Amino acid sequence: DLAVLNISQNSLHFLPNTVGSITALKELVVEQNSLKSLPESLGQCSLIVKLVVTSNRLQQIPDCVSTLVKLIVLILKDNKIKEISSSITNLAQLKLLHLDQNYLACIPDYLGALTTMEDLDVSKNPFVQRFPAAL
Numbered sequence: 001d002l003a004v005l006n007i008s009q010n011s012l013h014f015l016p017n018t019v020g021s022i023t024a025l026k027e028l029v030v031e032q033n034s035l036k037s038l039p040e041s042l043g044q045c046s047l048i049v050k051l052v053v054t055s056n057r058l059q060q061i062p063d064c065v066s067t068l069v070k071l072i073v074l075i076l077k078d079n080k081i082k083e084i085s086s087s088i089t090n091l092a093q094l095k096l097l098h099l100d101q102n103y104l105a106c107i108p109d110y111l112g113a114l115t116t117m118e119d120l121d122v123s124k125n126p127f128v129q130r131f132p133a134a135l
Contacts, residue, residue: 027049091114094114
């Protein structure tokens with residue numbers, strides 16, 4: 001069964017819904033494409049521990065990501081993400097979160113609820129508000 005899928009540098013504009021049928025998937029790397037979103041079916045890949053979607057066109061963290069409760073590494077560097085949804089707190093095992101080079105205006109307090117986090121990179125964002133004390 002396919003456990004690691006790297007489909008970087010393919011000029012992809014979308015991922016097919018069939019990606020959700022790769023239920024043994026543990027790592028998905030989709031760097032340097034043109035993705036604006038991820039398919040909801042990705043949430044069916046419940047074994048994913050590492051998701052890397054860098055240098056794409058995501059404007060938000062897709063809702064399906066918050067259902068990947070085994071996720072340990074989430075790298076969404078160099079996209080167009082403007083905010084972090086509170087649903088990210090569902091990722092209770094998350095240790096590494098990289099959101100550098102996006103369009104975040106603030107870091108929400110609820111990120112402090114991610115008590116297992118060891119590595120948070122939010123550099124190169126246009127912050128206009130304070131950094132949460134909980135972090």
